[in-house]
Amino acid sequence: MMPFQEIFSDGDISAIILSLKVATSATIVSIPLGFITAYILSFKKFPGKNMVDGIINLPLVLPPVVVGYLLLLSFSKNYYLGKMLSQMGINIIFSLKGAVIASVIMGFPLLVRSIKLGMDQIDRNMIYAAKSLGAGSLDTVISIVLPLTTKSMVVGMTLMFARSLGEFGATSIVAGNIPGVTQTVPLAIYNYTNIPGGETKALSLCIASIAISLTALYINNILQKDKEAKNN
Amino acid sequence: MNLIVDIEKKVGSFNLSAKFSSSSSKIGFFGHSGCGKTTLSSIIAGIIKPDKGTISIDDKILFSSEKKINVPTNKRNIAVVFQGAHLFPHLSVQENLKYGLKRRKNSKRNIDFQRLTETLNLSHLLDRKIQNLSGGEKQRIAIGRALLSSPDLIILDEPLTGLDHHLKSRIIQYLGEIFTTFSVPYIYISHSIKEMRIMTEESITFSNGSTTEILKTEDMARNLLKTAGASYKNILELTDPVKKGDLCEYNWHENRIITTEYSDYSRTLFELPSSGIIIFKNKPESASARNILEGTITDIFDVSNRVCLVLNINGGELIAQVVHSAVNEMNLKKGDRVSAVMKASSFTLI
Structure with a gap:
């Protein structure tokens, strides 16, 4: 059996760690906003709801x-948001933050949809019963x-985590493909497929992906x- | 409790307008489904906001479009028991029961937890999950949960619908008594005239979404009999059963009544169809029927091709249904003394 180091190079291992970091932080960061968004979409009525959805x-x-x-456009220094952030010393483009943001945007709908589905199944009369027993709005939510x-x-978190692990398109543009900084597993695999003799390395990373x-x-x-x- | 309602609400193409006041502690909302009774109760509970009008209980204004008052549901002190219980599935029986109690100030709690769980026969279920309970148990918990929040008013929205007949009759036997014991006024919503007559004193009926009239429930039942010609059943509360051979004898307004059905409870509700009473001008010497009671005719009214006689029997009231020719032949009129003859098997347990 080949030793671990021979299967995965240092770059591969940092890609795996980066992937896990990005997927985990994207998922955790999204939970509160995902819950609130799903709650508003499921329970509240307001004009333009379909548009927001x-x-x-x-x-x-x-x-x-x-x-x-x-x-990439929004966060570039030529535009308002990017300029404001850069004045605060925050740089999103070609950084790990950029990879996390890309994953958040791409995975967010999956999280919100799952939570909303669960909320839609709660019988509204149960909520009314709770309110009639003296529970205020926030109390009812909690x-x-x-x-x-x-x-x-x-379910939503799992879907979002998995979606973030596989995120390629948006991440490669916003965060780039910098080994050790923003190169996640899918980007590393893409690199290997462009190098002669990289097939085995690509395959090992594929197996790592499957395992995660x-x-x-x-x-x-x-x-x-x-x-x-x-x-029960 | 004095409840005053005067509201209007448009829901789609349906217009609801309700105007009534009642100081009864047992109010009924009666009507077929879609008549607006559930909408009105939701408006009173604060779940639906009316377009305009006022709602108040005693001196407390719950809604007033003029004064721009709209007390939120959780501050109205009106607990709602929906059809199908709606217990919280993630909480145990005890946690469900205490949900409203915990949200009430100590000084405002006026129902004792232990006494209530014993009265509702729930003591042995407290630690159970609600998933494995029967329909009757769930409904009892929902009623207990509402009572424990010490509300000013409880709205019971078709609470017995969906329960099987046997269970329904078991619960309704003591449901009214529970609310009286804990002195909590209620609004009872149903499309069943029988439940209305057992549970309520005053009733509001709906026609085309509007309601202005509040009637004594018994009068409403008789009006219904006059207009629809529906077969009327007397509801009797019989007490203190004593076994007599294979029959059972009960007390009813200073009268003794013999029935074929025995009940374990000290007070039991029985039904007696108005057509199951035979009227004699003179007391028959002997008859196969086990009940011969003497009374006075207090009212006579026509129902299509039948005549209804309202009888006062030692303070108890019964309606007997006969045909026109019998009334003419016997020359029956108000104030006549007559004998009402009823078979023991004519009385059926509710």
Whole structure:
């Protein structure tokens, strides 16, 4: 059996670690906003709701490169947002932050859709019953909505995590493909396929990807079962 | 409790307008589905906002379009029990019961947890998950949960719909008594005239989404009988059962009534169809029927090709249905003393 170092180069290992970092931070950062967005879309009525729903879901149907290019423009120093951030000393383009932001935008609709699906299934009369028993709006969210949507939140987080692991198009444009800085697993694999004799290395990274994704699914299943066991 | 409602609400093409006041603690909303009774109760609970008008309980204004007052649902102190219980699936029975209690100030809590769980026969279920409970148990928990929030008013929206017949009759036997015991006024919503008559004193009926009239429930039932010609059933609360051979004897307004059905409870509701009573001018010497009661005719009214006689029997009231020719032949009129003869098997448990 080949030793670990011979299968993965230092660059490969840093790509795997970067991928995990990006996917984990993108998922964690998105949870609060994802929950609030799903709550508003599921429970509130307001003019232009369909429009908001459409914009949030847009990254699902747009080519990732388009999203990446639009992000690149917004964060470049020639435009307002990028200029403002650069004055604050924050640089998004070609940094790990850029990779995280790209993943957040691309995975957000998956997270919101899952949570919203869970919220849509809560019988509204149950919410009214809670309110009629004296629970205010925030109290109702914390005591009823949140516990009843943990399952769909876990599903959403898994989907978002997996989507972030595979993010290629938007990330490559916003964050570039800098080994050790922004080169995640998919970008590293892409590089290997362009180098003569890189097939074995590419394949090893593919297997690493499969392993990480399977682990994520496995954890998802355990959390789901745990939740079901608690409910029965 | 004095409830005053005067509101208007347009929902799509449906116009609801309601104007009534009641000081009864047992109010009924009666009507077929889609008549607006659930919408009106949601408006009273603060779930739906009316277009204009006022709602108040005693001195407390809950809604007033003029004064721009709209008290939110959680501050109205009106607990709602929906059809199908709607317990919180992630909480245990005890946590469900205490949901409203915990959100009430200590000084405002006036229902004792232990006494309530014992009355509702829930003590043995407290630590259970709600998933494996029966429909009747769930509905009892929902009622307990509402009561424990010490509300000023409880709205019961078709609480027995969906339960099987046997369970329904078990619950309705003591449902009214529970609210009386804990002295909580309620609005009972149903399309069943039988439930209305058992549960409520005053009723509001809806026609085309508008309601202005509030009637004594018993009067409403009789009006319904006059207009629809529906077969009327007397509802009797019989008490203190004593076994007599294979029959059972009960007390009813100083009268003894013999039935074929025995009940374990000290008070039991029975139905007696108005057509199951035979009227004699003179007391028959002997009859196969086990119940012969003497009373006075207090009212006579026509229902299509039948005549209804309202009888006062030692303070208890019964309606007997006969045909026109019988009334003419016997020359029955108000104030006559007659004997009402009823078979023991004519009384059926509700």
